[in-house]
Amino acid sequence: MEMDKLVERMTRAVARRTSRRSFLAWVGRVVLGATMFPLLPVDRVAAAANNPGPNANLNDDTACDYWKYCAIDGFLCSCCGGGSHDCPPGAIPSPTSWVGTCHHPGDGKDYIVSYRDCCGKTPCGRCICGNTIGDMPVYRPQLDSDLVWCFGAPNMVYHCSTAEIVGVK
Amino acid sequence: MEMDKLVERMTRAVARRTSRRSFLAWVGRVVLGATMFPLLPVDRVAAAANNPGPNANLNDDTACDYWKYCAIDGFLCSCCGGGSHDCPPGAIPSPTSWVGTCHHPGDGKDYIVSYRDCCGKTPCGRCICGNTIGDMPVYRPQLDSDLVWCFGAPNMVYHCSTAEIVGVK
Amino acid sequence: MNRRAAIIAVALIGVLLCVREAALAELPIDQMKTLELGAPAPNWVYVLDAQYPAAMISKVHIIDGDSRKLLGQINGGYLSNFALARNHREIYMIDTYYSRGWRGTRTDVVSIFDAKTLTVIGEIEIPPKRILIVPKPDTTALTPDGRFLFVANMTPATSVSVVDLKARKFAGEIDIPGCAQVLAAGNRRFASICGDGSMLTVDIDDSGKLRNRKQGKPFFDPNQDPVFDQPVMIGARAYFVSYHGMVHAVDLAGEQPVAEPQWPILSSEDQNQSWRPGGWQVIAADQKSGRLYIMMHQGGEWTHKQFGKEVWVFDAATKKRIRRIQLKTEAYSILASQGDKPMLFGLSLVQSQLETYSAADGKYLGVYQGLGTPFVLYGSQ
């Protein structure tokens, strides 16, 4: 039954949801004068990223194996009225996020992807997509996928997850 | 899967939960000077009650077919840390309720039963037991089983349902 | 958080710029934003999800019936109700909140959403008396001109809160002793269903105050054959169906409520097969064609909340049955859309899904799943 599948996806999801292990967030913390957490060099973040490589799907951004989602963790905004890098109506992009690196099988390049949460509504509940590669405990918050990472957003209620290309490695 | 059964019971439940169609409640309304709803004579209430008669179970008050539950509607407090006529710890008996009449297969008597909600906590979610016999639309609120009938309780949040013997017919 | 938000945002921009310097990607850099809803289509449907068992936070799923895709979601409070402005500019959630979620001080508000951005643009506090009941469409009504919102109250004494949406304020409360719920029967009129089987119409003035009330004659016997309390409106005419399958039309536009002669939806053969109307949102209508859609099941006395396995289509004018539509999955609520290609929606509470059918021929079109504990369907027109 769908409800049951949904609940299962939800509950599994909760185990590995939200937080964006981000050097952007780290920058946020620097600016906040709270930079006591060791910074992870980008290449370590890259190493921690899940890279489906040749298997990545290039077309369907509502699928968990979409190339840009190589390390996304949460409900896909693409299934919630948003897009792969757009919040659904009424949800606010968190100014803080986590960055991963995804390989594009088409052009062979590695892209730096910022995983930004959309906040301000209760969990969307659709297209849960999570993996725990590179996921660290809370003493490494910038790598902790269980935190609600809506710091700086109007409120701390998590709605869904996006993947924003911010550059090439 | 249990979760799924639970959700199913819940959702089915919601369709026919709570309200106590009560002449006690009616008395409440009289006192409140709001007695514009036609009073149902007790025998009509009796007629509206669901009477399992010979099949009623006399022992297990956590079962839906327990004799005293002949017209109960909601989550059984007996499964929620309460009893057949006791609220679970921390839940408050609603001063307003609905009255039904249940036949006791043992002594052959018809007992007047007051169905009082326990309020002040979110739905217990266990042992949903509901029937729609005698259930009326909201223009007959004293017979409407979809209302949250916690009028007079500290708040209007429904937790579970009890069945209190208040007399013999 | 605002100072911090600002600071973080600035830092973020800085970093993005640096990153962009280095960017030589074939793929462009994404520009993250928040989407807005496009122009509403006739087959959009708004599904009200009470989110049991948590129950204290409601959710509305806005779904495009044609593509069966989620367009967006909005939240509400405890057993909230929903209303959409006819001009599609605003959405209203009629909410109950407690200061500590499930305890503390109760506050009832009308939350005003921009219907395009789905952001909260205003809030009007109303008396903490709104009826708390499993969601029904007629616990709230919006006047056709969008000026006034009516909210049904029960304490258990019954009244209606009048909200002036133009002035953004609570305009007053009008008692409706012996009656319940609220239907919009004009720009300055609402109607309620009464315990004696009659209807009440109440006229208000431009300030939202009571002008006069008219009690109609009883048109059904609640003790013998009660009508479902969620009628469908065609213009200012309310169509009720009864537990035993009689249709009652009540004209609410005149001096006082006037009921037309009732007519049966069940043939003697139907009765022998114990067909009955039943479910939650039992009756729907196609305004243009004047067709009525009624959800049916087979059962005995007091089975009025059994899930429906068929939808029967009637012509309200000829009072004849036009079609029987088999539902793929038993439904608890139905709705008909109002476009040129009207759609029939079947909402399944237990399966937590919405099925779409062609209203013209009953053809099954598809399903949308994962709707929580959904009770009520609202159309975009």
Place this chain on the structure above:
Amino acid sequence: MNRRAAIIAVALIGVLLCVREAALAELPIDQMKTLELGAPAPNWVYVLDAQYPAAMISKVHIIDGDSRKLLGQINGGYLSNFALARNHREIYMIDTYYSRGWRGTRTDVVSIFDAKTLTVIGEIEIPPKRILIVPKPDTTALTPDGRFLFVANMTPATSVSVVDLKARKFAGEIDIPGCAQVLAAGNRRFASICGDGSMLTVDIDDSGKLRNRKQGKPFFDPNQDPVFDQPVMIGARAYFVSYHGMVHAVDLAGEQPVAEPQWPILSSEDQNQSWRPGGWQVIAADQKSGRLYIMMHQGGEWTHKQFGKEVWVFDAATKKRIRRIQLKTEAYSILASQGDKPMLFGLSLVQSQLETYSAADGKYLGVYQGLGTPFVLYGSQ
């Protein structure tokens, strides 16, 4: 409502009395009341249910592990935490609420429940900074004497809110830069885990103010083999298990945190079969016997949140494995009770159920179902 409640109550009593006059039943008239909890038993377990997807209202199910019956429930807010006083007089929920359920002003409070009546007897407002994370036991800690409650904050800067439960007030905030979470390491001491692989101990005075802090030496390398951040305490000694199966014991009672030499739970054969610790609440302990219970699964790198299919029992003193317990259903969290007949609890998130086992021999005893989305188990001792 109070005036009304009183009036209704009076009316009610009146009616009950009348009815009683006429009562000649063989069965006595019921006297409705609200029950209270009896004396807590060692096998009572408190299950924290985050109630996803609604998420804004938490629930704690209090279950008697012996009878597998529900004793009562209490509610909380958004991703709340739980703490039980050692003297069983009070229960604390560390809550986040928004003034409009899911929007509005955020308020964080410690809600104080009478542990016998489960009614709210007090509330202490704390800074709206508490860490919002999938529930973990060590986001909150209670001193053994029950005087102070520590609440872990993250904004994302980290700190600890100190709550004086005796004075019923927020005592102050202590920054723990570079560290996170909170463990009680004495009546005036808490400890946190730091990003460099060390631990921090912080001593407070009787007013809850910072007295001094000691940073221990790094005892693990977060980049090579991170430890799970939910250790189990035996006395003032914290036992951590790492992703790769090393046990680290850290003594938090001394002048500064001192780690003992790490030891492995995996033989080379275990490693060849790719056994690993994993889940959510991964490690538990029997205080008396000094036994450690660690949840295990078979998987590769980064499978640290895979559900566990076995629980391995180790003697913390001899560092030897005593037993392997097969779980009937894969679990996400485990707990050992502290009585004479210790019980092992296995909590299944997806199946939403709690399984009980004899900790002595691993015998499966039974299951309790219908727990929503449960994450964390708390014992009664």
